[in-house]
Amino acid sequence: MIENFQLLQLITDCLEDGIIFVDKDYKVKLFNQNAKRITGIIFDKYASHDAGKIEEGDxxxxxxxxxxxxxxxxxxxxxxxxxxxxxxxxxxxxxxxxxxxxxxxxxxxxxxxxxxxxxxxxxxxxxxxxxxxxxxxxxxxxxxxxxxxxxxxxxxxxxxxxxxxxxxxxxxxxxxxxxxxxxxxxxxxxxxxHGRKFFSKDSKEDPNVIGEKIDDLFMGDKLLQSINSVLSGNEPFIPNDFFEINKRLVLCSMRAIEDKQGVQGVLLNIQDVSELEKLLDYRNQILMEVEKSYTNRTPIYGDISKDAFAEFIGNSHSMVQLKYLAYKASKTKFNVIITGESGTGKSLLARLIHEEYNKSSPFIEVNCNAIAPTLFESELFGYVGGAFTGALSSGRSGYFENANGGTIFLDEIGDLPLEIQVKLLYVLQNKIIYRVGSSKPIPIDVRVIAATNKNLEEEVMNGRFRQDLYFRINVFPITIPPLRERKSDLYMLINKILNKICTRYDFPQKQLSGEALDKLLRYNWPGNVRELENIIERAITLCETNWIYPEQININDFSQAATSMQEQMQEAEKKFLKDALIRANGNKAQAMKDLGMSKSVFYEKLKKHAISN
Structure with a gap:
């Protein structure tokens, strides 16, 4: 057993890692300088004060x-x-x-x-x-x-x-x-x-930890249990694992120090997780542990269930705030406007709000930019027989009637023509619709959830969107942040998508190599979650082993590869067509069906982008 701890202290003070030795009586015998820095016993002193205690009037x-x-x-x-x-x-x-x-x-x-x-x-x-x-x-x-x-x-x-x-x-x-x-x-x-004396923060006076019991210095059940396991002889060595030392995450290994009389103590080697550049070999584990730690600590607003809006992956503060607002929206029948870039999940959030409110009631989704301008009125409000050329003799109900008692989701509402905006405003104000060709009012009870990736305030200023309609739908606004602004959610989101796609297509579960993960984490995600899903799906399709490597992560940074918005859109369209064909193993009929395109449009686009298969 080494007795000269003074010499050992001098030697270990030269090491980059934190070194702590705890004897068999659970007393600290060695605590090197870097261990003191990591645990905060010593720190950069930008100011100082004397020792003392709080007094009345402070x-x-x-x-x-x-x-x-x-x-x-x-x-x-x-x-x-x-x-x-x-x-x-x-x-x-x-x-x-x-x-x-x-x-x-x-x-x-x-x-x-x-x-x-x-x-x-x-x-x-x-x-x-x-x-x-x-x-x-x-x-x-x-x-x-x-x-x-x-x-x-x-x-x-x-x-x-x-x-x-x-x-x-x-x-x-x-x-x-x-x-x-x-x-x-x-x-x-x-x-x-409560009157405890505090230490001074000058250059000399720091708490003396030598001789102190380890459980008097550190909080953290897992850490103390592991030390006990080593000292009791159950585990002579614990390799690098993550522990909390007084709510600071560290990477720590432990090794029993033995002589002829048995275990005499445990040597702890600790590294500060905040210095990630020194821990690249443990990158994936660090991300997982930090995410797990963060998830367990994230307080829940009010009475919101932990499982509410679980399909919206993420525990960043912006996502917790989003789930809270969505939960509040689901408890009322106020009109909701969801804003956010394409691919952030506006339609998913709308459906989840509806289901949280009343899952058994109808939910009708309308994509406003997919309806021809001349058909908007009949599609939204229905028509009576003979109302116009080509109309069914029996007439037909519209989206609002079909959504009666439930929710109508108007996606991309910013694309509504002005003449339809007037009629939509009337419906929202009076809760009455008229079928095309009829003067008979039909009362409706519908909650409207709208969504857009446009700035409606700018649209109002430019005369492309009615101000009175904007105020009517903007009762409860919710903004979904783009993926690039919540990158702390990426690791969790990537794993969730990876598992979901492997399960959906009955593939064995796959993992990302460190380089592949780096490639995904560095990218700026202009296409948001939708783009992330497409890229992971393609990587899984191309990967023939259980590991996905960076070569299988096909990322085109359009901001560099294209010089105009039109070129970026063309590149994106070409990519979606190619990916659809890959998923369908070259079966054009299946790819066409997956993309929801008509035969003529599909083949026209294949020709346009010179895609032969």
Whole structure:
């Protein structure tokens, strides 16, 4: 057994990885410099303060992304210590607050919300007792900033987090601020508010961890269980695995250190997952673990079910926000307008909103840019026998009648002719339709969900869309973000599509090589989810092994390959035709059917693009 831990400390301080040795009594005997950096015992000191404790009259500034889920398990009741006594604040709420410690006479300033899944930053600004204060939780970047008179105190976080700055009530100087590793220093919001002393942040004084019990320093059941398993002799070696050390994700391997008397301790080798460039060999596992960790932590808005809108893959903040808005829309009969680029899934979202509301009622989908202008009125509202040349003698009901009692989905509503917009407005206002050729009113009870990839406000300004109709359908707007703006969802989405397509075509399950995955992650996805599905489907078709390689990922970056929108559209059309033929194994009749094209149009396009097979 090595006794000279001082020498070993000097040697391990030269290593790039974090090294920790825990003896058989679960006490820390070695903790090298990089382990201290990774766990936050030492950190870049951009400011300092003396040791001390909170006192009556001190000004407390705090931000907590999820009350009760942060490292110190702050409770709504604890907020009364700074005079925030609001019975509506609950566990898991996000709060920003400023108050005076132990003084019930000075009113606090605060704001809170249910959950923390907004796309926008959550910000509180105030001039409080002469101090200019700004608190900001950057949800997407996972950073919290507290600024006092222009000086900034910032922290990054992975899951739930609480950040605090204290201004000395007597001198007006910064008395305390949190920094990376505050959990090891026992400096959570709750602990400090309840009178625990805090360390100074000068260049010398850092918590001494040598001799401390490992479970007094680290939270994380999986980590502590694994250490116990090694020390008890059950597992002499645990290869690289992902662990949380005080809610920071690390890659860690463990090895038993033995002598003739048996296991004397466990050596931990830790690496910071945030330094992804050093962990390329574990790229896929890292993405999976981060996604799993993020999914488990994502709070659910209100009473929304975890399974609601599960077909919309993604747990990024923008997707959680989207699902929440869709869920709220499904609980009313308000008209909904869904905006977003082509391929983002507007028709899928419309159907899911309808099914969440009343799955048994009719859902009628109308593609407005696929109807000839002269047929719009008869298609939407139906006609009576003999109304025009070619009309059925028995007449025919239109889409609105067929949707009675349910939902009509008007896709690409921005393409409606102005004369039809007038009649649609009348229907929405009066809940009555007239078949073409009839003066008999037909009452209808239909909820309208519309969708467009156009900017309707610009269309209104340019006179191509009626303003009164825009206001009528824009009761509950929902925007689906493009795939390039939610790339954190890509890994989960790729795997879901991969499994779905393999199952649909009865292929053995396939996996992406690291290079193939890189190619998909780097691409900007102008065609969004629809393009992603087509590319993966083609790759699966071409792949004859269980692994998909980058050569089988056929991505054409039209932004570089084509110089005009028309050329890009031509390239896209050619690609869809070729892919359809590949999926149909060269069977043109099947490809034609899959694309929903008539024979004449299909062969005309084959000729146009010089596709022989």
């Amino acid at each position: 000004i407390v500034i705090l931000a907590d992304s999820a009350i009760g889920e942060d490292d110190g398990c702050l409770s709504p009741k604890d907020l009364s210590l700074i005079n925030i006594k609001d019975s509506d604040i609950r566990a898991n709420d996000c709060i920003l607050g400023i108050g005076v410690y132990g003084n019930a006479e000075i009113l606090p300033v605060y704001k809170y919300l249910r959950g923390a899944n907004l796309n926008e930053d959550f910000v509180l600004e105030a001039n409080y007792l002469g101090f200019q204060i700004q608190i900001c939780i950057e949800t997407m970047k996972k950073k919290i900033h507290i600024r006092v008179n222009g000086d900034s105190y910032s922290v990054s976080f992975l899951g739930s987090f609480g950040h605090m700055v204290i201004i000395d009530g007597k001198s007006g100087v910064i008395k305390f601020f949190q920094a990376k590793g505050y959990t090891i220093r026992k400096e959570s919001i709750k602990e400090i508010l």
